[in-house]
Amino acid sequence: MHTFEPRTDFSQRNAALMAAYQHCRSTTNRNALIHANLPLVWRVARQESQRSGHSFEDLSQEGCLGLIKAVERFDPGRGHSLSTAAVPWIRGAIRHYLRDRSHPISGSHHLLDLHRRGQALQHERQQQGLEPLPEAALAAAVGCSLERWQLALARQRSLQLASLEQPQIDDEGELSCLMEQLSDTRASELYARVIGWEQRRHLWRVLRRLERRQRRLILGRLLQNLTWRQLAEGSGLSPKVVQRRGERLLLELRQQLMPLLTS
Known part of the structure; x- marks a missing residue:
């Protein structure tokens, strides 16, 4: 760190x-x-x-x-x-x-705006005690096609994964990883059990030794509970291939963390 x-x-x-x-x-x-x-x-x-x-x-x-x-x-x-x-x-x-790259930026902003509007609408429905809209209905409500809405979702997921890896400067001026600031209630069972400061530092050292694509796969699966199909989007790989690779990585990760999880 x-x-x-x-x-x-x-x-x-x-x-x-x-x-x-x-x-x-x-x-x-x-x-x-x-x-x-x-x-x-x-x-x-x-x-x-x-x-x-x-x-x-x-x-x-x-x-x-x-x-x-x-x-x-x-x-x-x-x-x-x-x-x-x-x-x-x-x-x-x-x-x-x-x-x-001004044109891609404009497109990215539009996708982010779509996602914000969709999330706001779903939150409003939740406050009113209504069921969340399915994807197709939500896309229509924010004025875009289903494909465009799914693209906005994929864009938001990619930004969230990137934020887990990027350094962050907190109010005390300390440089840390957002991953280490996640509350236990938002983490998976495996991550939630690694609760000590030194344990989390060890977990981060283990993750940093992985290739970037492998690390993003692990973070997406463990911390965001994404499906293998969601993780395969934009990777050029089938969900089955991503699942095989992910399960192998998770097994290796558990083996490396086992001394911490049983201590």
Whole structure:
């Protein structure tokens, strides 16, 4: 788990790394400075991902390019800290990337709006003691085709899965994973039994060793109770293939977590 250092310690460490880079502008010194300031990239990328609906990972990559430019062009003589100077570079790189993809963004916003309207309608019916509308009726109620509504659902699921993997900065400035902040009541039985802080950290280390597609499969199954068919959507694989792979991964995960679950 990543954590922020206290502001004073972080500033001092940043100043020391910058001094080393100014003294010797080597790739090693530059990379050390970039690594120390990655939380800035994650913070801006998270904000822009929530605003635009684009992948946090893609925006983080673009933000890193902005951070590299900020480090290479930073002038300590201007009296600003690197973190202050870097944020505009990071945000600028991300928004340039988003502008180049303005049409997909518009489509993504429409799908997110459809999902919000559908959820609001279902919530209103629940408050009135009415049964939730089936998908076809709900699609008609929000003014779209069934296929379009299902696409909005798939888009929302992909964003939820991405948010489980992306770093999040809480009010205390601590960098953590949303996965570790989920309440036990929202988790599956397996996850709910892993209740200790160190146990959850171990679970996250196990998940991080998986390939990205495998991790998303496990998170979707364990934490969101998605069906194999839902998890197969957009993967290019049949639900049966996804199920076989998922069940094998779950078995391996249980074997690795068994000492924690029985302690």
